[in-house]
Amino acid sequence: MATAFAPLSMKLVFFSFAVAILVGLVSSSRFDELFQPSWALDHVVYEGEQLNLKLDNYSGAGFASKSKYLFGKTAIQIKLVEGDSAGTVTAFYVSLLDFLSLNLFVGGTQMSSDGPNHNEFDFEFLGNTTGEPYLVQTNMYLNGVGNREERLNLWFDPTTDFHTYSILWNQRQVVFMVDETPIRVYTNKEKKGLPFPKDQAMGVYSSIWNADDWATQGGRVKTDWSHAPFVASYKGFEIDACECPATAAAEENANRCSSSRERRYWWDEPIMAELGLHQSHQLLWVRANQMVYEYCTDSTRFPVAPPECDHR
Template sequence: MRKVYTRLFFFMFLFCFLLFIVPSCSVSPQNFPIIPFDEGYTPLFGDHNLIIHSDSKTVHLSLDESSGSGFASHDLYLHGYFSASIKLPYDYTAGVVVAFYLSNGDMYEKNHDEIDFEFLGNIRGKDWRVQTNVYGNGSTNIGREERYGLWFDPAQDFHQYSILWTDSKIIFYVDDVPIRELKRTESMKGDFPSKPMTLYATIWDASNWATNGGKYKVNYKYAPYVAEFTDFVLHGCSVNPIDHVTTNCDNTAQISDNVSFGVTPLEKIKMENFRLKHMTYSYCYDRIRYKVPLPECVINPQQDERLRKFDPVTFGNGRRHRRGKRHHRGKDNQAEDAASF
């Protein structure tokens, strides 16, 4: 039996070694430790709308007429892997935004960085939308937004949403499926996030832009809107917010080493399939905002043709429709679809 295991291990190692140029044996997100809420986070605002379960494993954030709510990580982080399982509000959710994101806007008001997962509510009968965005050094005039549908109903159960951030790339995952990879290029200059950031989670009223450019507002008849968070992962190079001394950087280096060549070949196929099926907007294909695509954009003709049928409302006139979410202190086909990525 020992010989069988030894031989199996050898072949697995050989397989990984032969594919080292684009490795398929990168570290799995499931290998990162899950921590209790109070070990990594603290309430941010809307205390009466933030409920921490007694075991500190699950948190409810709610939005009602009085306030939204949110929490933030104790530490700042410079690179790492950040994840939570989230269950979104159900029924009529137009105008509601649930956000899971990294930002340093409270420290660098004019040149801050940000990496966003934003979940955009909808009218009854319409699906939630997921939006990702990346910018650095205060480059808010250049939006790198992308928007997608999902292959499941995110209000029916918990699903994992993860951000991997290294000095060379950012990868967004949904249930361990990479949905977006943004590689740092020379042309981006300071637009790539490079300063320590805090991890945030919030729910708030974005009636003025979130659903069809503000056409549909939050209807508090359906309040409270409750978003549930669990399975918290904070695995990165932590930075003390007072003296800016970094710790745990060896772990982050290991993460970077394992993903230094990007997503694996199998993940690449899943990502491209997801994007061709579910992406409804990308800044790279927005001819109204950008007459010439930004330098890092690689245009896929098939995707270009597909996205023409989607109306880029909210982005078409180039204005920024949201800012300040940090400061809202007052106010049986699923498995088949996932396997096809």
């Protein structure tokens, strides 16, 4: 005789399935399976499965993904610089830019793409003097235009343990997350004439660098090199995304990385089109309690609010 699930059991099964999809069903890889050092190799230190990037008054350091991707999720566990880290920036980003295009901009975790109309999603962790809140700044470049900075206080000490920082990117939204808690969402509103990053394959990057002209209290607090080297530590490297061959044209990549009858990507599932109820509540809590700066409300910089700010 067939046994029916009780309603509660069905809810638990569905909830577990939804959580699995949101997390992305990814597992950590070794650093060298996905990434390679991109500059200052003598400041890149391996300790088993852990990678350390060092900054001193000679150089910072950085690494980049071996491939570029169009849609998916990337996540890295980072333990930020301990003690007096004023003037330093640790970045994690997704970008069209490659290392040669970055020139002197070599800090952060970003996802980025090349060219004057490049797209980019940035985490930038701003150093501080001991005991002050650790600020994380997020930014987005769309068609080569940035100036979309938001800053918030992390609700924990990110220097005492590793925490997971991730970016989810599909055709409906870009989501910045800290330990799977969303802190920022950019929704596709192309129907309203707003740009959305959907046609450029991007790499994943991270670096540590000196930015004491702006990073801490607007540049008023400078880097104290007596505390060098400043060390950011990494583990848990994850990229679950549609990989794009370097020789492929943009249209070919777009076709390759869109779900079809033959293939279905998890990030295109309907449940991924927007945040669920619990994550929506988390996002509201973060923005109500941790937000320090939001470009949409900065009338000094933007007497006329950027167009996406009217459609949030």
